[in-house]
Amino acid sequence: MAQDSVGLSSDYQFWIQKLSVWKQASTLETQQDTCLYLPQFQEFLRQMYEALKEMDSNTVIERFPTIGQLLAKACRNPFILAYDESQKILIWCLCCLINKDPQNSGESQLNSWTRGLLSHILAAFRSDIKEVDLFTQGLGYAPADYYPGLLKNMVLSLVSELRENHLNGFNTQSRKKICLPVSAVLCLWLRHLPSLEKAVLHLFEKLVSSERNCLRRIECFMKDSLLPEAACHPAIFRVVDEMFRYALLETEGAPEVLAAMQVFTRCFVEALEKENQQPKFALKTYFPYASPSLVMVLLQRPKDIPQGLWHRPLKRISEMLKEIVEDETQGSSGGPFENWFLLAHFGGWADIAAEQLLTSVGDAEPPEALLWLLAFSSSPGDGPQQRAQTMVEVKAVLSHLGRLLRSPTLSAGNLLAAAEESREGDPRPPACQQLTRRLLLNFLLWAPGGRAMARDVITLMARTDEIMHEIVGFLDQTLYRWDHLGVDAPGSRKLARELLAELRGQA
């Protein structure tokens, strides 16, 4: 007990000094310092209360003659009063000073002083918003009635101002910088759906208007928006996911939206792993319509698997999806769109599948599972026959490319023809065309012969702005993926970078 009280005494000195420096926390420095120490100060207050409650008011003054100063200064600091339970503990401490039956003028004065301070805590800062007080009184409302609404509005306007500052670059010259901790933003979003929706829409606007085709920048914006972190809470994840879903439906699968969703999912998974070793919520709460085992496989990080073994999870994913999608009796795991939507979150897998097919072109028969996965991801609505047809086309393209690889007559024209001419001479459906373009681009990056003709082929390919846009997007996504997976391919990487810079310069 003696040891405790010694500890308390030295702490006491420390805090009285601190409080004198902070005063009413009216400058930025005092505010920041106060905020830094709030939890410890509250702990100290608790210890003080534990000591004080055992004493009567005279003993308190004997033991801590300057207690009045300490309590008064604390009560004048709005940050302390606004923090957690500090105001309550201060009140308890003050209650310990009240004498039920004062015997002399000294004790009466102490009572009076203490009552004054108690009044102050409960009625402090009244003159702050006189007009508002007057008006609300006129309406018949007490502060207890309207403070919640007022706080909500003040915080909301702060948040939207912060967000604007944030996304337009910080311009803190005109005002002090205020940072809301993630937990506060999370609380706000959980309690007030419109502000979450606004945050997501704001992000969409930003992404679609200015950051097309640069996934690294998109990732920055995504992380700054705090949405991936907040989405660790399933309720928030579901709302954001819904909005992506609608955006995809409305834009009929626009590549920008897809890319943004993939970045979001990546950042979200990263945040999830950072937060807990043990996930707090079951996967099913995030993806309620999907088969849990499928989700588990999709969530695997290719980074954690040796490159040579990537075909395994790919095969697994393909088989599982095939089973779900093509087996009509399975009602519970959602139709083709739902499963395509799920796969689209983890778009990397389809890209890896394409790459795998190309890097092994000419070696052996392309695995059916990979072909199926590619066909599904580019055209989820196809029936089984249509899909089989696509797979056959893709196989043909691959074998043609493989033959060209070894042929002395390899030229840009030949390559393009290989990719674009269909077996029957009929034009391929657009989704299939997109797919074969992707394969060709992969070929250009990986096959040694392809690299030499890359620029020529691309020039021939990019007949429209849209296609050019697609190519730029492909290169950007590929580089982004390679960076994250640590793919070691210096030659391909260099080529991709050069091509991207050239094409961007042209645009």
Added chain:
Amino acid sequence: MDSLLQQLERFSEVLAVSRTTHVSTWDAATVRRALQWARYLRHVHRRFGRHARIRKALERRLQNQWKQEGGSGPAPALGLTNFQALGHCDLLLSLRLLANRALGDAAFHYLLQELFPGPGVPGAEEGTLQGSLALLARRRAAVHMLRSSAYRENPVLQEDSLMKTQAELLLERLQEVGEAHAEGPGRFLSRLWEHLPHNNFLKVTAAALLLPPSSPRHQEEESELGNPRRAGERGRELLHWLLGKSEVIVAFCRNLPAGLLTSVAGRHPEVSRVYLGLLTDWGRHLHYDLQKGIWIGTESQDVPWEELYGRFQSLCQAPPPLKDEVLTTLKSCKAQDGDFEVPGLSIWTDLLLALESGA
């Protein structure tokens, strides 16, 4: 029912006394009884909150009482003003007693023991007086903190958080009053107009008329009694009253900033009609001073040229149909005056000329 109303009346008396020096005669037992009474009424609030008939009856009685006490008059409201206040009546009583210096030391000591028993079972704080009082102090400090370090008055008045809050409260109160009495809102607003500072009241009215209409989803969130606000109807009674009182609408159009009025007029065509009418009226009061070469008024309350021009300019920056309506009005006034193109003959000509060159 009657006994309930009696209880209500007696407690209101207690509440009134709690602010006076009369409490010097109170001892611990009196304090205890008063707190118990408050607790009972809180229980009534909880119990009958969903019982529309009883709630209405209580609401009506409280509002009448409040009116009789000269509510919203120069003296602040004396106590229970509506049914919702019953939910906080113990808080209200406690705050008054805590602040009342006339309360004796022994009684005060007892009060503190009752209100602040200290750390107890964690999680049992919900709904206790200790919790509510601490929360009140906390929120008050938070408002002060935000206000002094992070708040700046928003130049777009209707988006200012303080304005918005007052506007939301006004509409909320109007709804309650409307539910208790059909003609309630109009009389209520007139009373507010008599007793509150006009400038702030007008701004709040404008902000209220510019609040977004509640969407169906938000209605479910916000409605307490399962009596949802119909979207867009929130400001209807307010608008009706505003347009019905010439003194108010004139002050509204005269004193509020041009941009704010343009927004309101854009949203509510009835207001734009009255506003334009007033503007044309004010314009007709001005005459051309040949020597100085400007339009001036003769009386002190005449709206000066600059202000008139400023308001028309703001209106012309509004999106159609308001903008078109304004230009049509100006052109037709100009035509009525003789359709002159030369300045100095018709104020409408001059305004149009100035607007065109300024644009």
